[in-house]
Structures are given as structure tokens and as C-alpha cells.
Amino acid sequence: MSGMNAPERAAAFVLDEDAGEQKIEYSIDTKTENAGTFRFNKEDHTIGNLLRLQLLRDPNVKFAGYIHPHPLLNYIDLRVQTTTSNVAPTEVLSNAMEDLGSETDHLMMQFQEGLEQWKRDNENVMGGN
Amino acid sequence: MPHQRFPKVEVLSVNPHEMKFILSETDTSMANALRRTMIAEVPTLAIDLVEFHENSTVLNDEYIAHRLGLIPLRYQLGDSLKAVDCQEVFLSHRDCVCYERCPRCSVEFELDVSYPVSSDDELFAPKTVTSTDLLSLNDQVQPAHFLSQDEQDESQDEGISIVKIGPGQRLKFKAIARLGISKEHAKWCPVAVATYRFWPIIHINHEQLATLSMDQKKELVQVCPDKILEIDGATGELRAVDNAWDICTYTEDLMYAQQAMKVRKEDDDFVSVTQSTDRFVFTVESTGAMDAEEIVFAALRVMKKRMTYLAQELENLKDM
Numbered sequence: 001m002s003g004m005n006a007p008e009r010a011a012a013f014v015l016d017e018d019a020g021e022q023k024i025e026y027s028i029d030t031k032t033e034n035a036g037t038f039r040f041n042k043e044d045h046t047i048g049n050l051l052r053l054q055l056l057r058d059p060n061v062k063f064a065g066y067i068h069p070h071p072l073l074n075y076i077d078l079r080v081q082t083t084t085s086n087v088a089p090t091e092v093l094s095n096a097m098e099d100l101g102s103e104t105d106h107l108m109m110q111f112q113e114g115l116e117q118w119k120r121d122n123e124n125v126m127g128g129n
Numbered sequence: 130m131p132h133q134r135f136p137k138v139e140v141l142s143v144n145p146h147e148m149k150f151i152l153s154e155t156d157t158s159m160a161n162a163l164r165r166t167m168i169a170e171v172p173t174l175a176i177d178l179v180e181f182h183e184n185s186t187v188l189n190d191e192y193i194a195h196r197l198g199l200i201p202l203r204y205q206l207g208d209s210l211k212a213v214d215c216q217e218v219f220l221s222h223r224d225c226v227c228y229e230r231c232p233r234c235s236v237e238f239e240l241d242v243s244y245p246v247s248s249d250d251e252l253f254a255p256k257t258v259t260s261t262d263l264l265s266l267n268d269q270v271q272p273a274h275f276l277s278q279d280e281q282d283e284s285q286d287e288g289i290s291i292v293k294i295g296p297g298q299r300l301k302f303k304a305i306a307r308l309g310i311s312k313e314h315a316k317w318c319p320v321a322v323a324t325y326r327f328w329p330i331i332h333i334n335h336e337q338l339a340t341l342s343m344d345q346k347k348e349l350v351q352v353c354p355d356k357i358l359e360i361d362g363a364t365g366e367l368r369a370v371d372n373a374w375d376i377c378t379y380t381e382d383l384m385y386a387q388q389a390m391k392v393r394k395e396d397d398d399f400v401s402v403t404q405s406t407d408r409f410v411f412t413v414e415s416t417g418a419m420d421a422e423e424i425v426f427a428a429l430r431v432m433k434k435r436m437t438y439l440a441q442e443l444e445n446l447k448d449m
Contacts, residue, residue: 023442053158097440099133114138
């Protein structure tokens, strides 16, 4: 019977809370100052790349990079290093998430407006639908 | 909001099955996140469990169950033919508090088609069991047949064919449809195509062009297979066509042709075509499960929810 070794498809995006899996795990880098690695469980490039590029826009960030170590392992590691010890990696990351949330909101509104604009422009052509 | 961007959207065309729009003033990570979310993470309804009561057709149970799963199901409000986002209306069966299933997390379908045998000796043509024979117990959820009133009036469509039956055969089952995302199985994917192209930046160096003859300019126009350049009839100037952004596919023919034409190798190009890093032309084509514009909204909602969830988790982490 096939599927004896294959993991459940849902394991790619459903957090295994029974096994005590946390969505985000943070480990401070002991060898470099002001640096830490966030592990996002059950996430992939969609979020990884989005956060990474947003972090790189912040002047307080010295290093930001993410890796999806293996396609069969469902987590990403995001390493963040800040320029000064006054700003912690967690703070920079929350700012990035907040900005991305606002950008998505803005995009939703713009999209709504864009649709209404198109409907107005094409009202005369279609004669109502 | 320290480093937020403010993206702009310009809608090019909207149809129930397809939409095109231009996204600008944001970068590839947002465009790609939107594309990946539309393909993999927008929740839709699809048949997930099938209970067969009778199947004497030529296809076996699991084959028919597989085909049923791939039928797109539309969630339509009232009399409207427009299919809207149902992620707020139904719960995922993992999150639902019910024991096995309930109307809050699933939709039941029934089908009972048979081909009665008469005593005549004629040749019987096979009868097709289609998605129109699927009876939904929730009026608002139906298999996708028509996307607009025009289509319904004009079409002679008989529905998505499930199996063909002959005389004496019967198909009877009960099917349960559940909410899911494409990461779990492709049947839950609401899009057939969700893609974006980069806006081309066509830069024409007029000083360099002045050194070329009309024949050489004509050659530049001809060599590009997309024909993104043209020569202005009045002035004889080389310029990009109006719909260059729509037809450009970034072939390298222009580059090679110019290499041959240049006097010295390190001269500037006459025409350079590069990809913009912040302007994208999106095309979203629906499978019929949701209208195209609804898919984009649903994807944005999913992205926003994900961001909020992650921000909340990070706050919890900070407090610990």
C-alpha cells in the first residue's frame, strides 16, 4: 500500500501542538553580537522571502537571510543581525511584520479601488452587467 | 510604519474566469508571496469523502472518487452567479468542534443515476453521468457550471462528465465536500494560472541610433520576434510600440543583433530591454471555484491573517 513512508500532506502547514511545537523559536547567536536565528515552523518561502526583504530595508539591520534547509523539513531559519545592541533582532522583526501587515492592508484597499475604477470606466461599454 | 511601501494597483481587465492587473511600487517578494498564496493557500471547497452505495459502472470506486474531488465547487450567495470567498463561512474540519462532520464544516452531495434496461433489442448509447446530476444539500454550494448569466443563456453544456454508464448500470453515492488548501491536495487549488511578468524598461539611446542607417534600424525592428520596436512613419525614429509591455518576452535577439552592429564592443547599446524590479503584470485565471477577483482578495486576506498570527506569536515569544 503506498504512503507507508510518506508523511501526511497536512504536516506541511499544520502545527503539531501535541508534540509541543511552537510557531516561532528563537536562539540567540553566542558567537556574533546582536544576532539571533528565528525558526518558523510550518512556513515556507512565501513568508521567508517577504520577511527577509523587508528586514533588509531597515537601516538597523546588518544581516538578514533565510534558508529552507530541505524540502521534506517544514520549517525555515531566519537569521537577523542588528547594527547596535540598542535594537534587538526581535524588535526589528516585529517592525518588519507590522510594516508588511500594513502594506497588505494598503494593497487590499488599492485593489478594491482599482476594481471600482475599472468598473466605472467600463460601465458605458458594457451597459451594466 | 518606518519602512512601509505603498503599492499601487491598476486593473487591466476583469472577467469572472480571468483577471489581469498591474502591481507596482512594491518588490518581487510581495508579488511572489501573492502568487504563491493564490496558488497554494487560498481555502476552497472540494469533495473529500465519498460513500458509495452502488457502483456497477466501468470505473472503480476510487477512480470515481478521484474525479469527484477535482470538480470545482462554487459558493454562491442568493441568486447571484458570482462565486465568493467561503473561508469565513466554513470552518476547516480540523478546527471544527463537531464530532465527525456538520453543516458548519462540510457540504453533503448526493447522486443517484441509473440506466434502466428496457426489453427492446436496440443498440443503447451510453449515458453520461455529469456534475449536473450532483445534488447539493446546501443550495449555496454547487459544482461550477456557468460563471455568468450570458454563459448560461448561450451554452449547451451538459456539465463535467464523471463517468459513462451503459444499460443496467447504476451509480449511487453520498459525497462530503470540505474546506482545504492546495498544499494538501491540488484539487483545492482555485487557480488554473496565477502568474506575473516583469514590466519591460525599454531604453532607446538616440545618440547612438543616429550613427545607424535606416536599413540597420529596420533590421533592429525585424530581428525581435516579439516586434516590440517600430519606426515612426513621420520622423523615421525608432521607438517602442504601445503594447510592448504586453508582448515582450525578453528574448536576446536584439542584444545579439546590436553586438554585430556596434563599431566597438564597449559602445553603449542602441536599445536596451531590461526587467523592472518593481512593476509586475499579473494574470489570474480561475478554475471556476471562485471568481478571479475574489481569489486575489482571498489571497490578500490569507496573507494578512498570516502576518497578524506571526506578529502575535512573536509578541508571545518576547514576553516569555
